[in-house]
Structure formats: C-alpha cells, structure tokens
Amino acid sequence: MKKNPYKVLGIKEGASYDEIKRAYRELVKKYHPDRYRDNPLSDLAEEKMREINEAYETLMKNAGGAYQYQESYDQSYENSGSYKSSYSQQSQNQNQYQYQYQDESDLEYRIRNYINMGNLNEAQKLLDKMRNKGASWYYLQGLVFLRRGWYDRGFTNIQKAVNMDPSNFEYRNTLNNLHQQSAGYRQNYYYRNTYYRDPDMCNLCINLWCADSLCECLGGDLIGCC
Amino acid sequence: MFGYVEPDKPELKMREFEVFRGYYCSLCKTIGRNYGQLARLSLNYDLTFLYLLLDSLNSELVKGKSERCLVHPLKKRFVIFSNIITEYAAAMNIILTYYNLKDKWQDEKNIAGGTGYIALKLAYKKARKKYPEKCEAIEKYLAELNALEKSGCEIIDEAAEPFASIMRELFQFEHIEDDVQNKALGWMGYNLGRWIYILDAYDDIEKDVKEHNFNPILRQYQYNNDITAFKEKVKEPVNFSLTYSLSEVEKAYSLLNIEKNKGLLDNIIYSGLIVKTDKVLQGRGRENEEKSIQGPGH
Numbered sequence: 001m002k003k004n005p006y007k008v009l010g011i012k013e014g015a016s017y018d019e020i021k022r023a024y025r026e027l028v029k030k031y032h033p034d035r036y037r038d039n040p041l042s043d044l045a046e047e048k049m050r051e052i053n054e055a056y057e058t059l060m061k062n063a064g065g066a067y068q069y070q071e072s073y074d075q076s077y078e079n080s081g082s083y084k085s086s087y088s089q090q091s092q093n094q095n096q097y098q099y100q101y102q103d104e105s106d107l108e109y110r111i112r113n114y115i116n117m118g119n120l121n122e123a124q125k126l127l128d129k130m131r132n133k134g135a136s137w138y139y140l141q142g143l144v145f146l147r148r149g150w151y152d153r154g155f156t157n158i159q160k161a162v163n164m165d166p167s168n169f170e171y172r173n174t175l176n177n178l179h180q181q182s183a184g185y186r187q188n189y190y191y192r193n194t195y196y197r198d199p200d201m202c203n204l205c206i207n208l209w210c211a212d213s214l215c216e217c218l219g220g221d222l223i224g225c226c
Numbered sequence: 227m228f229g230y231v232e233p234d235k236p237e238l239k240m241r242e243f244e245v246f247r248g249y250y251c252s253l254c255k256t257i258g259r260n261y262g263q264l265a266r267l268s269l270n271y272d273l274t275f276l277y278l279l280l281d282s283l284n285s286e287l288v289k290g291k292s293e294r295c296l297v298h299p300l301k302k303r304f305v306i307f308s309n310i311i312t313e314y315a316a317a318m319n320i321i322l323t324y325y326n327l328k329d330k331w332q333d334e335k336n337i338a339g340g341t342g343y344i345a346l347k348l349a350y351k352k353a354r355k356k357y358p359e360k361c362e363a364i365e366k367y368l369a370e371l372n373a374l375e376k377s378g379c380e381i382i383d384e385a386a387e388p389f390a391s392i393m394r395e396l397f398q399f400e401h402i403e404d405d406v407q408n409k410a411l412g413w414m415g416y417n418l419g420r421w422i423y424i425l426d427a428y429d430d431i432e433k434d435v436k437e438h439n440f441n442p443i444l445r446q447y448q449y450n451n452d453i454t455a456f457k458e459k460v461k462e463p464v465n466f467s468l469t470y471s472l473s474e475v476e477k478a479y480s481l482l483n484i485e486k487n488k489g490l491l492d493n494i495i496y497s498g499l500i501v502k503t504d505k506v507l508q509g510r511g512r513e514n515e516e517k518s519i520q521g522p523g524h
C-alpha cells in the first residue's frame with residue numbers, strides 16, 4: 001500500500017506549495033546519505049529517502065493546476081532531479097573507487113566489499129592478515145571500528161591514516177565527517193533551545209551593573225544603593 | 227542502569243511533563259503490583275524512557291486516570307494505563323537492578339547492595355520466568371563484562387560493548403514485528419547503552435580512584451595521580467565519543483515511526499541527553515541523584 005504523501009512529509013493535507021517544499025528540504029537534510037555514511041542503518045535511510053522523493057513528486061504533480069504552481073513545479077522538479085543526480089554521482093564515485101581498488105591489492109578491495117556489506121567479522125579477519133600496515137590499513141580498520149560502534153578507536157585510526165597520508169582526500173573527508181556529525185548533533189540542540197541566546201536573569205543583572213558603573217563614571221547614578 | 231536518560235525539564239511543555247510523569251507512575255505502579263512494594267524503589271529513568279519509546283511506536287491514544295499512591299498519598303496523579311510494554315519494562319527494570327545489586331554485593335561487599343539483592347531475589351525469579359531468553363542474553367553479556375573487568379581492559383570501546391549490547395537486547399522488544407523498526411531500535415539501544423556506560427565511567431573517576439575500582443577511562447589513558455589534570459586530559463576524547471554516540475542515537479531515532487509523544491521524545495533525544503552529557507563533563511552529574519529515586523516532580 002502506498003503511504004499518504006502528506007504523512008510522509010509530515011505536513012497537513014492541503015499544505016501550500018512553500019510548506020511542502022520546506023518540509024521536503026528539511027527531510028532531505030535529515031536523511032541525506034552523507035549523514036548515514038559508515039552507519040549500519042544506511043539502507044533504511046535510503047529507503048526513507050526514496051519514500052520522501054516519491055511523496056514529494058506526487059504532491060508536486062497534483063499541485064500543478066494554477067499557472068504559478070506549474071512554473072514552480074517545473075523548477076522544483078529540476079531541483080529534485082539534482083538530488084537524484086547527486087545520488088547517481090555518488091554511486092559513480094563508488095564505482096570509481098572500486099575501479100581504483102583493483103590496482104591496489106586485492107585484499108583491500110575485498111575488505112571494502114565486506115565493510116559495505118556489513119560483514120565486519122570477515123573484514124576484520126582480512127585486516128588481521130595484512131602485514132603491511134600503511135595509511136590505508138589504518139583507514140579501513142577505522143571504518144570497521146566505526147561500523148561496530150567503537151567510535152573512540154575508529155576516530156584514532158582514521159586520524160592516524162590522515163597523519164600518515166595527509167594528501168588523501170577520502171581519509172580527510174571521513175575525518176571531517178566525524179567531526180561534523182558530532183558538531184551537528186550539538187548544533188541542533190543550540191538551535192532548538194532558544195533560551196541560550198535570549199538574555200536571562202544573570203545577564204540582566206550584569207547588564208544593570210554595567211549600566212550603573214557607566215553612569216557612575218559619568219557622574220550620575222542608575223541604582224542608588226551601589 | 228544508571229538513570230541518565232531524562233528530559234530537559236525547562237524546555238518541556240507542561241502537558242509533556244504530565245505525560246512523562248504518567249508513564250513514570252504507570253511503570254512504578256506496575257512494578258509494585260507485579261513484584262511487591264519494595265521493588266518500586268528500583269525504578270529508574272532509563273527504563274521509563276524505554277517504556278515511553280516503545281509505547282510511542284503504536285498509534286493507540288495515550289489514556290490514563292488520576293490516582294493516588296503510597297508515595298504521594300495526598301495528591302492524585304495522572305497514571306497511564308498499563309499494557310504489555312509496561313509489563314516488559316517493569317520486568318527488565320527488576321532484572322537489571324537485581325544484577326546490578328548482586329554485582330555490587332559481590333565486588334564491594336556493599337551492605338545496601340547486599341540487602342537489596344536478597345530482597346529482590348523473588349521478584350527477579352518471577353521476572354526471569356516471563357522473559358527467559360532476554361535474561362540469558364543479558365547474563366552472557368554480564369559475564370563478558372566481568373571478564374573484561376578482571377583482565378583490566380584498556381580499551382574504552384571494548385569495555386562499553388557488553389552494556390551497549392544489553393541495551394540493544396532490551397530495545398528489541400519481541401512484540402514489535404517490523405524488522406526495519408527493530409533494526410533501528412537495536413542500533414539506538416546499542417548507542418544509548420554505550421553513552422550511559424562511558425558517561426557513568428567518567429562520572430565515577432574520583433570514586434574509582436579512591437576505591438581502586440576498575441574504570442576503563444583510567445586504564446586507557448593511564449591515570450597518573452592527579453585527578454584534575456587527568457580529567458582535563460581525557461575530556462576532549464570522551465566528549466567526542468559521547469557526542470558521536472548520541473548522534474547515532476539520533477539517526478536511529480529519526481528512522482522510527484513515532485506515532486505519538488513526539489515532542490516529549492524529541493526533547494529527550496535532542497536536549498535531555500546532551501544537557502546530561504555536559505553536566506557530567508562539568509562534574510555536576512550527581513546533582514539529581516535523589517530525585518531519580520523518588521521520581522519526577524519533587
């Protein structure tokens with residue numbers, strides 16, 4: 001059974017074009033494949049993304065009655081097309097990676113495959129077999145740790161890979177992603193909780209005190225008792 | 227279980243707070259009814275969260291009524307009607323508390339632990355009968371944890387694994403048949419368990435130094451007799467480990483089909499957990515200890 005597209009996008013039925021678009025953008029951010037990289041739930045996120053794209057396209061098609069709707073619909077269609085193209089680009093990248101790996105040792109290629117399939121035990125076995133522990137070994141070991149939920153060791157291993165081969169884009173990218181994920185989670189919190197940005201009672205006291213001091217400097221007085 | 231999972235109260239709506247307390251009271255009453263009044267003392271926030279989360283996956287309306295109880299004889303409180311999830315959370319609460327007290331008794335000869343352990347024994351046997359497979363799994367992981375402690379494990383990730391696995395086990399409730407949901411729940415449980423374990427280890431640094439207890443953080447970063455300097459040194463990596471675990475909890479949570487209580491759950495996932503993390507990292511983790519025994523609203 002096909003799901004209600006409004007429910008998928010988390011909006012009321014009959015939501016305006018802008019509301020649909022806004023909801024869609026938020027959800028794309030939330031379930032973006034970048035966020036679920038190196039995560040055992042990446043296939044679930046992909047499925048969710050497919051659902052969201054489908055719901056969005058259905059709603060956009062139905063909204064295409066009035067002239068302005070039609071216009072923006074075409075625009076948005078292009079937009080959603082670009083999301084897709086970035087998807088396919090990514091899978092192309094993956095192919096490229098895989099192609100590249102055939103030049104490298106066969107073992108590494110197999111380890112990556114195991115990691116992608118989520119078969120961490122096999123990947124670990126092969127890693128243990130490798131004698132030459134270069135940057136790529138630390139990188140792959142780091143990936144295995146991350147997938148297992150061992151973030152402390154995952155982080156140190158990937159950090160080490162970056163230190164050993166600072167020019168490698170993939171290693172640096174993964175390391176940056178780790179920082180981004182944890183920073184992003186915190187940011188979400190500050191974004192939600194506005195009281196951290198609003199002036200609070202402490203601030204009020206300090207501001208009053210400052211104002212009082214300033215007035216006293218100029219010869220006046222704001223608060224008589226101090 | 228340590229009771230670290232709780233809402234960020236200042237950001238909670240009154241209605242959400244009432245509902246949270248309704249779940250808490252419901253679980254407390256179920257424990258009392260099934261396992262005796264004394265066992266109610268074992269209730270903690272982490273299991274209340276589990277109950278709330280699992281119950282929010284079905285779309286049935288939240289229903290309850292105002293009741294009096296032994297702990298609050300004067301004022302009536304909103305209590306949510308119990309269901310199979312309440313029974314499950316109550317049993318898991320008993321089982322975990324029992325193991326925890328038993329461990330304390332055997333390791334530290336803690337008198338309170340010993341008394342509690344004997345008092346809970348009957349309740350434990352009853353709970354075990356209901357969920358024998360879960361118990362077996364938990365016991366297996368606890369044995370692993372014991373072995374790691376004995377060998378003086380020097381890897382925080384490794385030491386956190388057994389407890390994280392226990393939480394994964396608890397989050398995968400047999401009555402949730404959707405495989406996708408179960409997978410996301412399992413990963414959420416694992417990461418939340420990991421967060422609880424590491425946070426507790428950091429919170430216990432002073433105590434463990436004093437009493438020469440096992441603590442994976444002390445082991446991994448080779449403690450050198452200066453607590454303040456040591457805590458400063460490990461703060462950064464521990465913070466990363468904790469925050470990253472929470473970001474994974476959040477990702478798993480995003481994939482669940484939450485049918486109700488969204489505001490309350492969002493509050494816990496996006497605020498409550500990180501507020502708690504910062505409190506512990508700043509050394510204010512034990513502030514709410516008494517409250518967590520008595521329940522919210524005191």
